[in-house]
Amino acid sequence: MTRCLVLLSPSANHVYVGQSPQLSAAELALTCPAIGPIEPTSLAGVEYLALETADLDDATLAGISGASATMACFALEGDLLRPVELPRVDLLDDDLVTIPKYQGKTNEQFTRLLLNVTVAALRGGPAARRDAGERLAVLDPMCGRGTTLATCWLAGHNAYGVDDDVRALEAMAAHLSTWLRRKRLKHSAGSSKFRRDGRTLGKRFDAEVRLPGLAPLTLAALPGDTRDSAELWGRKTFDAIVTDAPYGIVHGAHTESGPHRSPASLLAEAIPVWAGQLRRGGALGLSWNTHGLAREDLLAMMAEAGLVPQDGPEWSHFSHRVDSSIQRDLAVALRPVDAG
Ligand SMILES: C[S@@+](CC[C@H](N)C(=O)[O-])C[C@H]1O[C@@H](n2cnc3c(N)ncnc32)[C@H](O)[C@@H]1O
Structure with missing residues (x-):
C-alpha cells in the first residue's frame, strides 16, 4: 500500500468557500475507484487529501493529475514526503x-x-x-x-x-x-x-x-x-x-x-x-x-x-x-x- 498526500490548489478554496477538500475527495472517489479511503488531513498546518492505493500505476497517476483541484502529489515515507511526478494529462494549456x-x-x-x-x-x-x-x-x-x-x-x-x-x-x-x-x-x-x-x-x-x-x-x-x-x-x-x-x-x-x-x-x-x-x-x-x-x-x-x-x-x-x-x-x- 502506498500512502499519498495530494496538495490541493489554493484557488479551489475560493470557489468552494473552504469546502474544496470534501468536494475533491468526493470527485476522486468516483473518478479513481482503485484509490482507497480518501480523507482531508492537515500536516504542519497545510491541508492535504490523504489516500491509499495498492499501486501508483499510470491510470491512478493520470486520475490524480486530471482531478479538478490537484496541485501536487507526495508519497508518505515515514515522516517524509517524496514528490510524485504526475503525468501531464491535459492536451492544451489551461x-x-x-x-x-x-x-x-x-x-x-x-x-x-x-x-x-x-x-x-x-x-x-x-x-x-x-x-x-x-x-x-x-x-x-x-x-x-x-x-x-x-x-x-x-x-x-x-x-x-x-x-x-x-x-x-x-x-x-x-x-x-x-x-x-x-x-x-x-x-x-x-x-x-x-x-x-x-x-x-x-x-x-x-x-x-x-x-x-x-x-x-x-x-x-x-x-x-x-x-x-x-x-x-x-x-x-x-x-x-x-x-x-x-x-x-x-x-x-x-x-x-x-x-x-x-x-x-x-x-x-x-x-x-x-x-x-x-x-x-x-x-x-x-x-x-x-x-x-x-x-x-x-x-x-x-x-x-x-x-x-x-x-x-x-x-x-x-x-x-x-x-x-x-x-x-x-x-x-x-x-x-x-x-x-
Ligand atoms: C450558468 S450560465 C452557463 C455559463 C457557462 N458555463 C460559462 O461558463 O460561460 C447558463 C447559460 O444558460 C443560457 N440559457 C438560459 N436559458 C436558455 C435557453 N432557454 N436556451 C439556451 N440557453 C439558455 C444562458 O444564456 C447562460 O449562458
Whole structure:
C-alpha cells in the first residue's frame, strides 16, 4: 500500500468557500475507484487529501493529475514526503479556460469536476471509447461563453455547444480564435450562417485544432434555444451532456415569458430533449442552484425522461455554497445501455 498526500490548489478554496477538500475527495472517489479511503488531513498546518492505493500505476497517476483541484502529489515515507511526478494529462494549456473573465462564468475548477464525474459514470459504448482513449463527443446545451467546451478540449474531448445568447457565442469565438493564433497551433476556426429549414438562425462557430501525432479536436457551437437542441443538431448524438444550469439570479433562464427566477420549468422541458440526444450508456451531468429546485425533484425529472439518476451515498457530497443566493449541487444520470 502506498500512502499519498495530494496538495490541493489554493484557488479551489475560493470557489468552494473552504469546502474544496470534501468536494475533491468526493470527485476522486468516483473518478479513481482503485484509490482507497480518501480523507482531508492537515500536516504542519497545510491541508492535504490523504489516500491509499495498492499501486501508483499510470491510470491512478493520470486520475490524480486530471482531478479538478490537484496541485501536487507526495508519497508518505515515514515522516517524509517524496514528490510524485504526475503525468501531464491535459492536451492544451489551461489559460484557454482561465483567461476569460465575465459575469456568469462557471468556475473553471468546478466545470472540470462536473466533467470528470460525468465522464467517469459512462457505461457501454461511451465507456469503451473513454477507456480506449478515443475522443468523446460532449455537448453543453447551455454553453454560455464556453467554459465547458474549452475544458473538454483540455481533457481531450470533442466539444459541442448551444446557447441562445448570441453575444456569448461571439465572445467565445473571438477568444478561441485569438488563443489558437497566439499559441501558433495548427487550426481552423470560423463563424458561418446557421440555417435550418430554409431559415437563418444566426451564426454557428466551428473550430478544429491539430496537435502533432494526435487525432484532431473539434468544437462547434450553435445559436438557439436549448429546448430545440435536438432539432438544431439533427441526428447527431453525444457520449455526455454536461451543463451548468442558469441559477435564476444573474443569468436567468430564458423562456417565452421572460427570465424566470427558477430554472425548474426550463429544465423540465429541456431534460427530455437532452436525454434523446444521449447515446446508450451516455451520461447527463448537471449542476444547478438548489434554492430554486430540490435535488429529489431534479432526479425525478431525469427519471421521467428515461434516465437513471446516480444517487448512492458517494453522490451526496457535492452540495456547496457559492454565495448567499446560490447553493450549488450536481447530479448525473445515465441513458441505460439497453434503452429503446
Ligand atoms: C450558468 S450560465 C452557463 C455559463 C457557462 N458555463 C460559462 O461558463 O460561460 C447558463 C447559460 O444558460 C443560457 N440559457 C438560459 N436559458 C436558455 C435557453 N432557454 N436556451 C439556451 N440557453 C439558455 C444562458 O444564456 C447562460 O449562458
